[in-house]
Amino acid sequence: MSLEYKPMYAADKRIAWWTAAAIAALLPTGLAAGADFIDTRRMGMELAEDIARAAVLACREQGWQVSAVVVDRSAVPQAVLRDVNASRFTLQIAEEKANAVILSGVASSQFRSNREDIRPEMNQVDGILVLSGGLPIRAAGSLVGAVGVSGAPGGERDEVCAQKALESVAERLDFAD
Secondary structure (H helix, E strand, O other), X not given: OOOOOOOOOHHHXXXXXXXXXXXXXXXXXXXXXXXXXXXXXXXXXXXHHHHHHHHHHHXXXXXXXXXXXXXXXXXXXXXXXXXXXXXXXXXXXXXXXXXXXXXXXXXXXXXXXXXXXXXXXXXXXXXXXXXXXXXXXXXXXEEEEEEEXXXXXXXXXXXXXXXXXHHHOHHHHHXXX
C-alpha cells in the first residue's frame, strides 16, 4: 500500500467548507464560540445535607452505623455526616466512593462492573475507591454531585441507603429549575 499525495480540487474544497459550516451552525453558540463563562447547575447546601442525613437514617433503620458524604460536581465534599458508632474510616471510604461516581458519571457499583479490567489500578488513584455504595445525584438531567455511603455490611447495602436518600428528595431533583 503506497501513500500518494492527491491535490484537493476546488469542488472538493467547497464541499468541505460547506460541511464544516453546517456542522458549526448546529453547535450551541457557547461551544462554537469558546465561551469565556459557562452556566452550571450546582446543588445547594440544604439539599446536600438532606441527602446525607437521609442516607444515614436509612441505614440506621436497618441497624447499620454508617457515614454519608455528598460531594459536588467537582468532587468537593459538601455535606459529611457520621452516625455515632460509625468508624472514622467510613468517612474516607464514603467520600472516595462518591469521587468514583464523579469520575465515571455512573453508580460506583456500575463503574466497578463496567471496568473490572482497570479496577485495581483505579483503586490506586488518590481519592478514588471503586466499591459499591456511591450514586450520582442528577437534577433535571445534569450531574450535580454524588453521595457515597460506607459502614453497612457490604457495599450493596450502602448503595441501598444512598438510593433511599435520593428517593427522599426525588421531587426536588426532578423538578429543579
